[in-house]
Amino acid sequence: MSNPTPLAGKVALVQGGSRGIGAAIVQRLVADGASVAFTYVSSAAKAQALQAQIVEAGGRALALQADSADAQAVQQAVASTAQAFGRIDILVNNAGVLALGSVAELPLADFDRTLAINVRSVFVASQAVLPHMGDGGRIINISSTNAERMPFAGGATYAMSKSALTGLAKGMARDLGPRGITVNNVQPGPVDTDMNPADGEMAPGMLGLMALDRYGTAEEIAGFVAYLASPQAAYITGANLTIDGGFGA
Numbered sequence: 018m019s020n021p022t023p024l025a026g027k028v029a030l031v032q033g034g035s036r037g038i039g040a041a042i043v044q045r046l047v048a049d050g051a052s053v054a055f056t057y058v059s060s061a062a063k064a065q066a067l068q069a070q071i072v073e074a075g076g077r078a079l080a081l082q083a084d085s086a087d088a089q090a091v092q093q094a095v096a097s098t099a100q101a102f103g104r105i106d107i108l109v110n111n112a113g114v115l116a117l118g119s120v121a122e123l124p125l126a127d128f129d130r131t132l133a134i135n136v137r138s139v140f141v142a143s144q145a146v147l148p149h150m151g152d153g154g155r156i157i158n159i160s161s162t163n164a165e166r167m168p169f170a171g172g173a174t175y176a177m178s179k180s181a182l183t184g185l186a187k188g189m190a191r192d193l194g195p196r197g198i199t200v201n202n203v204q205p206g207p208v209d210t211d212m213n214p215a216d217g218e219m220a221p222g223m224l225g226l227m228a229l230d231r232y233g234t235a236e237e238i239a240g241f242v243a244y245l246a247s248p249q250a251a252y253i254t255g256a257n258l259t260i261d262g263g264f265g266a
Contacts, residue, residue, distance in 0.1 A: 022049055023243075025049075027246075028102040029046045030054045032055075032142055034064075035056075036210075039111040043055045043078065044239070045243045046242075051106075051246075056091075056094050058085070064082075065080055067080065081097055081098070085138035095142060106151070106153075106154050107246045109246075110159065113134060115175050116131050135182075143200075147193075147198075156193075157203060160182045160203060161175070164180040179204075186202045186255060189255075199251065202256070204257055205261060206263075207233065208233040227264050228263020241258070241260050
């Protein structure tokens with residue numbers, strides 16, 4: 018018989034959790050029994066609404082404003098989560114930016130911000146969370162199928178930032194394996210969000226590259242993350258796990 022709340026008693030922190038895939042992850046982890054803190058940058062109204070919705074339904078949630086490009090803000094978010102809930106069992110690094118542009122023209126500032134949010138914040142949050150995480154914890158990074166396949170021009174910097182997580186996760190898995198802490202990357206393909214809507218300008222080109230003739234849903238990504246956070250996934254670590262509708266097939 019399956020356990021309807023496999024994360025009961027667990028505490029999670031989701032970087033970038035106020036909307037899209039992040040909000041779906043927050044809601045799924047709460048539904049599975051976890052207390053969840055999540056960060057946001059500018060979507061204050063959405064973040065507060067999500068927190069209120071969860072609390073009113075009897076769950077535990079905490080919205081924290083923190084720009085993932087700011088290392089001190091990320092560290093403070095970790096500290097605030099541990100102070101509020103006592104510890105952190107699950108870290109989901111979902112914050113990310115997409116800066117498209119030819120390598121010949123992309124501003125250096127966009128390159129630096131991409132690295133700061135998509136790569137450095139993963140390292141900063143992971144390092145900060147370890148003193149608050151017991152043996153058997155989970156670190157889950159939201160990467161992208163573009164880490165392995167970039168089939169259109171202008172995505173070099175984004176693809177580089179996501180492929181960097183491959184090495185980071187594999188190395189961290191080795192470092193943290195003795196503590197039973199797993200580290201994995203989830204690599205979504207096109208997902209229907211406000212950043213990349215299923216009826217947007219990019220959709221026809223994306224659908225032409227996929228084995229399944231549809232975009233994914235944020236809830237499907239959240240379900241994959243919830244599995245990795247569960248006890249059933251304790252033997253998976255250092256892995257790049259693709260959920261992309263056959264984008265990379």
